[in-house]
Amino acid sequence: MSQLDTVNRILDAAEVLFAERGFTETSLRTITSTAGVNLAAVNYHFGSKKELIQAVFERFLTPFTKSLDQELSRRQQAQASGEELQLDDLLQSLYRVALAGLAEEGRDPKRFMRLLGLAYTQSQGHLRRFIVARYGASYRRFAGQLANALPQVDPVTFYWRLYFMLGATIFSLSSFDAIEAILREDFGAESDLDETLARLAPAAAAMLTAPVSSEI
């Protein structure tokens, strides 16, 4: 078993277990026994549990932001050459392309959304700092391009709505399997991720473009 094997087996097991139970609730003993490697291997290859958590996110976020950045560049060029902008199309293609970039690397998009939801609410300060330092630029670029597409919305309202949108996206996709199960039971309706993105994109676009109340 080569070094790469061991490292990847640990990452694979950690990814699944973290997504299922959370970070604190998953012990290194569970991870290493699932991966079929020695307990000490995590500290040998990654240094600590914290750094293993970061490595799991890195394996998701690097292809994800790479695809996102490429699509943002493509959109920017199209816009420069005068193509008109449909906000829900923009959102949907961003969602799709970014998640497709993950799938290419063999990373399950639903699992990624679950981990993102965990990262958002579990306290893990080191993880937040790691993500902001490593991927903050892509996020700001995405937010900036979206803000440009909404010149009629004042900045403070825009940013609140951006957080509303992120909340709607991460929260609902993070619980995709649970929600899907409920809707299947109650309405016999099967949903897949693409279909849900096709529902989410126009809903998010409607939220971003809603008329700004003058009462505030």
Place this chain on the structure above:
Amino acid sequence: MSQLDTVNRILDAAEVLFAERGFTETSLRTITSTAGVNLAAVNYHFGSKKELIQAVFERFLTPFTKSLDQELSRRQQAQASGEELQLDDLLQSLYRVALAGLAEEGRDPKRFMRLLGLAYTQSQGHLRRFIVARYGASYRRFAGQLANALPQVDPVTFYWRLYFMLGATIFSLSSFDAIEAILREDFGAESDLDETLARLAPAAAAMLTAPVSSEI
């Protein structure tokens, strides 16, 4: 120090610490030393850490759902007597009334939203079961009334959008302090909870009422 004192001191300390750090990350030793009571008092009064967590949520959810139910009844009567319905008004008054019900009992609404966010993503199966068993009826009543107000939206789309809305609400209000700090730094804009609810209600309403795409 009477029994009520000890019980309330434990609940007060647990509420603050859970909201700051999460459930697993907060030990009974930290809670009891913050509350100034004996370590064994938690198990004496509540039975276990799990039951303490449930008691913390009960103290929030009981006044919250009581206010919510009252407002839902008031709205139902107004509707029966032919009053016309404005969805963002409905949402905003529901938000306001429910959170005001909390404030009356001395419970901080922002802390409640943080705990709700934690409950949603931390695995804690016992907590989910407890909340559904105890407060599920109020939730279903709220969802049903909202669905009635949106006859043009098919049920499956409605439920996805309801989860989008819950996501936007819980997620952004759960991180209220962090988002507020960012916007204050970047734009010098101070936000309070009422103002944010006044932004959130129309945004959520726009999302719920968006035209249903025929592509799905």
Place this chain on the structure above:
DNA sequence: TGTACATCAGTGAACGCGCGTTCACTGATGTAC
């Protein structure tokens, strides 16, 4: 080609620590007669 040494992935066992929970006990208050 052969030998000595260095590097490095991996291992088994142990370390110390903090955790939730338990238990025997105390002391104050309430109750019965």
Place this chain on the structure above:
DNA sequence: TGTACATCAGTGAACGCGCGTTCACTGATGTAC
């Protein structure tokens, strides 16, 4: 009114357990001469 007993909030110390991490060690592979 006084005594015996029961109840119950609270306590201090300990229990066993699982945790992340460390450490001395192994054995295979690579490198220098």
